[in-house]
Amino acid sequence: METNLIMHNQKKGVLDILKKALQISSKNINFIIFILIISSPLFCFLVYYEFFLQKFLVETFENLYDPPDYFYYYWLEIFHIAERLNKKTFLEFIQLVFLYLVPLHLLEFCTVLVIVDLTSKIYSEERPMTLKDLLNMPVEVTRLKGTFITFVYVAILSVCTLLGLTWLVTTYFILLRSCFSYVLFAAVCGAIFVSVLTIYSALSAECNMSIVISILEGIYGVEALALSAYFSRGNYRCGLNLMLVFLLWGIGLRLPCLYFGCYEEGYGIVAQISLVCLGNALKWIVCVVYFHECKKQILEKKYDEEVGTDVSAVD
Incomplete structure (x- = not known):
């Protein structure tokens, strides 16, 4: 009973994990410098990608948007939407998909690999490291x-979930926004969107932990995903809230840029991507801390069960 109480008191929440991640960053200036260096290729690509993406979204919205009355006969007008999405729009969409699936994920993979590996070593040793120490800590090939x-695996799961969210938003915008049951449909779509968003955040926590497990523990694929789900037991809400923080961070940075048309000038995009990269680096530091805390709780629980079994056997 006392052991379980101590474990409960030691269990870290969302703020505790965020605080620990910030401590790792703030107390290791060389670590921050090193992360900035290795994140520079991803930063440069994201600036280009975000310009392209926001321009595409704004132009597509303008092509599709009409006053609500136009959609009075929306079941017939759906067939005319494809006519307004010309060949150029289709080719740009294909290009965006390729950039997202291949170069962006490859650059993110290289960045995540280094951040997770170094963060874990700093977390374990609990001491500041020099730039030389960081350079002499290569990732195991x-x-x-x-x-x-x-x-x-994680990218496939993430893309499938994002497609579900995109489909909901598109369905609402094209089909339902002028329906006579506007409020009802908006409520239904909103409820489904929140549910899918919650699932996406919870899934992101487990998927990101599986990547951390692969880098640190050498367990891969489905086994890494299964072990991540096992470690997440009892911490489902914590992982969900952590990923929701960074998801809202990214959305909160992008929406103002879309609204003010930052892609036309460029300074806003650069500032946005700088904050996005900062949040992305912090997210993976948080994932490492979250993994270590979950693992520690599981090991303590197993130890208590073994001790309890031994005590019962002696009695």
């Missing part, structure tokens, strides 16, 4: 292939 397999 033998784990690259297996980690990449896990990363591909």
